[in-house]
Amino acid sequence: MSVWSSGRVEVSGGHLAYHRTGGEGPALVLSHGLTDNGLCWQRLADALAPNFDIIMLDARGHGDSSRMPAGDHDPAQDIDEAIEGLGLARPIVMGHSVGARATASYANAHPDRVAKVILEDPPFLPRIDAAAAERRAGKFRQQVEGFAAMSETDLIAMGRAQSPLWHEDDFPAWAAAKLQVDPNAMPFYAAPWQDSLSQITAPTLLIHGDSAQGGLVTPEIADEAKALNPHIVTVLVGGAGHNTRRENFPDYLSAVQAFLGLPA
Numbered sequence: 648m649s650v651w652s653s654g655r656v657e658v659s660g661g662h663l664a665y666h667r668t669g670g671e672g673p674a675l676v677l678s679h680g681l682t683d684n685g686l687c688w689q690r691l692a693d694a695l696a697p698n699f700d701i702i703m704l705d706a707r708g709h710g711d712s713s714r715m716p717a718g719d720h721d722p723a724q725d726i727d728e729a730i731e732g733l734g735l736a737r738p739i740v741m742g743h744s745v746g747a748r749a750t751a752s753y754a755n756a757h758p759d760r761v762a763k764v765i766l767e768d769p770p771f772l773p774r775i776d777a778a779a780a781e782r783r784a785g786k787f788r789q790q791v792e793g794f795a796a797m798s799e800t801d802l803i804a805m806g807r808a809q810s811p812l813w814h815e816d817d818f819p820a821w822a823a824a825k826l827q828v829d830p831n832a833m834p835f836y837a838a839p840w841q842d843s844l845s846q847i848t849a850p851t852l853l854i855h856g857d858s859a860q861g862g863l864v865t866p867e868i869a870d871e872a873k874a875l876n877p878h879i880v881t882v883l884v885g886g887a888g889h890n891t892r893r894e895n896f897p898d899y900l901s902a903v904q905a906f907l908g909l910p911a
Contacts (some may be wrong), residue, residue: 661713778812
């Protein structure tokens with residue numbers, strides 16, 4: 648990690664911070680989940696850095712990026728503008744959770760601009776109405792307020808208790824990110840998730856954990872995604888839930904490497 652660079656790229660109404668591994672390989676853009684930051688990808692980036700130029704974005708309202716704007720916000724547009732601003736040509740794009748949903752929307756809107764797509768357990772969930780969304784956003788704001796009252800040491804201790812399957816290296820960035828997140832960062836999806844997949848033309852991996860262990864992508868959702876778009880393949884990682892890579896990193900990494908054409 649010592650040779651990684653950091654910077655910021657301008658986007659409409661603000662900027663996104665990022666960390667970059669550099670190197671001669673193809674560009675790989677990583678978009679994290681809700682309340683995380685770009686460095687929450689560190690373990691995966693360390694494993695893939697010999698083969699790729701990896702860019703770990705801090706999403707709007709997270710990490711060192713600009714805070715959430717008033718009104719509507721399109722995280723897929725942020726990804727688009729960041730990729731353009733960094734001068735990346737047809738990168739591989741990858742995301743986890745809400746970052747995966749944004750990644751899918753970006754690849755769907757710009758199918759000719761991506762080489763491959765990897766989606767880690769995106770929230771492909773039924774739509775909710777505005778009232779339900781506001782209740783959920785209110786609970787999220789309370790959660791962020793709770794984070795703000797804790798130290799990083801306390802957060803790491805909480806993370807260890809809640810997530811005993813995680814590697815110790817996952818906790819520092821996870822805890823730091825909880826103190827950086829904007830309380831208004833909870834997304835609202837006006838369109839059904841199916842609308843973010845149908846136009847993707849690049850090879851796409853939908854990788855997810857077991858719904859019985861907290862994974863959001865059920866077997867039925869995985870089947871529906873494949874039926875919507877023949878470019879999509881799915882992989883179920885056993886022994887993991889929503890935080891798929893953190894809960895079964897070896898099997899997750901093997902599936903990602905196989906999809907990217909790397910030896911295991």
